[in-house]
Amino acid sequence: MHIRPSVVAAAALLLMMFVLAGGAALRESVTIDEVAHIGAGLSYVQKLDLRYNDEHPPLAKVLAGLPLAMRGTRADYSSTQWTIGRSFFPAFVGEWVFGDWVLGRWNNPQSTLMWARLPMLLLTLLLGWVLFVLGSRLGGDWGGLLCLAAYTSMPAFLAFGPLVLTDMAIALFTVLTLWTLGELWQNPDRRNTRWFALALAGALLSKFSSGILFVAMLTFVLSTRWWALAVQPADKAAARAWRKLRWRALRKGTLLAAVVVYAVYFVFSWNQPVDIPGFAGHGPLVALAGRLLMPPWLFLRGLGWVLLTAVRPSFLFGHQYPYGIWFYFPVLLVLKSLPGFLGLLVMTLALSLWRTWKSRAVAVIPAELATHWRAIWVSLLVFTGICLIGTMDISIRHFSVPLVLLTMLMAPLPRLIERCARRPAWTAAVVAVVLVASCLTTAVRQYPY
Numbered sequence: 001m002h003i004r005p006s007v008v009a010a011a012a013l014l015l016m017m018f019v020l021a022g023g024a025a026l027r028e029s030v031t032i033d034e035v036a037h038i039g040a041g042l043s044y045v046q047k048l049d050l051r052y053n054d055e056h057p058p059l060a061k062v063l064a065g066l067p068l069a070m071r072g073t074r075a076d077y078s079s080t081q082w083t084i085g086r087s088f089f090p091a092f093v094g095e096w097v098f099g100d101w102v103l104g105r106w107n108n109p110q111s112t113l114m115w116a117r118l119p120m121l122l123l124t125l126l127l128g129w130v131l132f133v134l135g136s137r138l139g140g141d142w143g144g145l146l147c148l149a150a151y152t153s154m155p156a157f158l159a160f161g162p163l164v165l166t167d168m169a170i171a172l173f174t175v176l177t178l179w180t181l182g183e184l185w186q187n188p189d190r191r192n193t194r195w196f197a198l199a200l201a202g203a204l205l206s207k208f209s210s211g212i213l214f215v216a217m218l219t220f221v222l223s224t225r226w227w228a229l230a231v232q233p234a235d236k237a238a239a240r241a242w243r244k245l246r247w248r249a250l251r252k253g254t255l256l257a258a259v260v261v262y263a264v265y266f267v268f269s270w271n272q273p274v275d276i277p278g279f280a281g282h283g284p285l286v287a288l289a290g291r292l293l294m295p296p297w298l299f300l301r302g303l304g305w306v307l308l309t310a311v312r313p314s315f316l317f318g319h320q321y322p323y324g325i326w327f328y329f330p331v332l333l334v335l336k337s338l339p340g341f342l343g344l345l346v347m348t349l350a351l352s353l354w355r356t357w358k359s360r361a362v363a364v365i366p367a368e369l370a371t372h373w374r375a376i377w378v379s380l381l382v383f384t385g386i387c388l389i390g391t392m393d394i395s396i397r398h399f400s401v402p403l404v405l406l407t408m409l410m411a412p413l414p415r416l417i418e419r420c421a422r423r424p425a426w427t428a429a430v431v432a433v434v435l436v437a438s439c440l441t442t443a444v445r446q447y448p449y
Contacts, residue, residue, distance in 0.1 A: 006141035010132045010148055014125050016444070017152040017161075022121050024448040025162035030103060030113055037164045038116045039099025041065030042075055043082070048270040051085045052095035054302045055309075058268055059205035060169040063119040071115060074106045086273050088301065117162045124161030127172040128152055131407060134179055138369060139411035146414060149436050150341050150407050153443035160397045166207040167400040173202035174401050175408070177213055178379050181220065181250075182372030186231065188249030197256035204261050208306045209398075212386050216379035217250070223378055229371055265295035314393040328393035329384075329402075336396045340438035344410055347432065351416040364415040380405040 030038075040053035041061030046069050050058060076082065081098045085091035103109050131151050136144030151157060161168055176199035184192045203210040224232065224243065233239045276297050279290030314321040314328055334342065365373045384402045392398065417428045 004141065006136065006145055009145055010129070013145070013148050013152045014128050016440075017128060017158065018121065018125060020152075020443060020447050021124060021158045021161045024158065025117050025121065026114060027448050030109070031163055031165075034113075034116070034164045035099040035103065036095040037061050037099070038064055038068070038112070039075070039102040040095055041116070041164070042068045042073055042102055043077075043098070044268050045069040046075065047077060048268055049272040050265070050269045050298055051091045051272055052098060054088075054298050055092070055305045056166055056302065057205045057207060057299070058264065059202065060120070060123075060164065060166045062268065063123065063169075064116040064164045067115045067118060068112065073102070073112060073115075075102050076106060087275055092305075116164050120164055120168060121162040123172060124157060124168050127157075127168060127175070127404070130172065130175060131404070134175070135408060135411040138365060138373065138408070139413065139415055142414035143411035146344070146432075146436065147407050147411050149440060150344060150410060151404070153338060153439040154341060154403065154407075155336055155338065155443075156396050156400065156403060158443060160395075160400070165397065167397040169206035170203060170210055171400040171404045173199055173206050174210070174213060174379075174383075175404055177203050178216070178375045178405075179372055181217060182369070182375045184249055184253060185220075185224075185229075185246050185371050185375070186368070188246045193249050193253045194256065196250075196253040197260065200254065200257035201260035201264075204257060205264055208303050209401075211303075212383055212401075213379075215386070216375075216382040219382050220375050220378045221247070221250070223374065229374065230367060231371065261299065262295045265298055266292075269294050269298060311391040312394055316393075324391040324393040326388045329387050329396075329399045332396045332399065333403075338439045338442055340435040340442070343435045344413065344432065344439075345406060347428070347435070348410050348413045348416070351413070351420070351428070355416065355419070364412040364419070376405055376408055380409065 036053045037056070037060070040050075041058075041064040043049055043052060043065075044058055044062050045065040053061065075098075079101070081094065081101050085094040085098065103112055128148055128151050132144045132148040134144075135147035138144075139146070157168075177196065180192065180196040180199045184196045186192075200213065203213055221243075228239070233242050272294065274287060274290035274294060276290050276293060279286055279293070311323050313323065314325050316325065316328055316331060380402060383405065387399055387402060396403075413432065417425050417432065419425075420428055
């Protein structure tokens with residue numbers, strides 16, 4: 001059995017990330033959000049009850065709770081720490097107390113934290129593998145390895161990847177949603193519709209900011225009207241029928257994703273008390289209707305709570321601001337990224353502009369993937385724009401989706417270098433290798449910090 005050298009190199013990079021991120025996580029105490037997420041995730045699996053931390057969708061917490069439940073992690077569901085959370089506002093406060101007791105009172109803190117973080121670390125590595133596979137399709141083996149090297153050495157992902165948070169899950173499923181959207185727009189058959197639906201459902205179950213995906217998808221679809229793809233028919237009537245077929249598949253995929261989200265919420269809220277106003281204590285039929293309405297109620301209530309609490313103060317350069325500021329994430333991108341990563345971004349942009357200025361056909365993206373490429377860069381603009389105008393500027397981890405999409409945009413760099421004249425190509429190749437090496441060596445040298 002022949003294994004491509006690029007696959008071996010990718011495995012080595014992912015092993016490096018496993019050691020760096022996982023080893024650092026073993027030395028770190030629990031973060032504030034993990035206190036609520038770990039206790040909630042355990043209760044989701046053990047009790048099928050979503051009363052705690054419903055301000056975030058359940059997927060990441062369920063993944064963290066699975067190994068804890070399998071190894072018999074204990075929680076006292078007869079205690080006040082649990083029973084106080086029967087209604088929303090007491091649960092919003094009680095989730096922190098319950099999580100603290102799960103971690104520090106009822107179980108060993110070190111082993112509980114380690115097993116809760118393991119699925120998050122594996123999810124981080126899975127995202128790396130996805131970037132390598134998709135980057136290889138966009139830019140060849142070297143393009144895939146370039147994306148993976150940038151990702152596995154990025155401080156934000158090394159630091160936050162293993163933590164029981166929602167950011168890695170939303171980054172992974174956003175990438176998968178955009179790629180399957182490209183597949184669906186290329187060929188709107190049942191198979192692609194189902195894959196798109198599963199990816200979108202994963203995003204919706206990961207974080208409420210996944211709603212930005214609908215803006216990104218609409219922008220992508222509208223862009224095909226203003227700037228036609230090469231695969232679109234030239235005739236207006238044929239183009240209209242072509243888009244109508246894809247719109248229908250997109251609606252079906254979105255509906256199927258909603259069904260999956262409903263099913264997950266329904267299963268994991270099975271034992272949760274029905275707390276919809278007017279649906280408790282009015283007989284079995286009303287109770288059944290309340291049980292059937294619990295999934296949309298929980299989803300919309302959590303989303304509404306996030307929107308109500310979305311305005312947070314920001315602190316940057318020694319100044320405090322009462323709400324988010326537009327330059328927060330651009331500044332953090334520069335300050336919290338490795339110089340080699342920033343250099344690779346600048347290099348990719350410069351070579352792309354140079355080829356455009358020379359009026360040469362930029363045939364660095366395979367023609368069959370032009371739709372996927374459009375979905376990626378259009379979505380990057382949408383996610384970045386919403387981050388800039390947003391009012392919740394807390395951490396670079398909330399910029400995880402644009403960071404991943406920026407990393408994917410570097411996939412064509414090796415082919416851009418190949419299409420340069422011989423001497424500039426050699427110079428650019430050496431510079432790119434030095435920049436990648438600087439990223440990897442810096443990440444290794446800074447371990448475990």
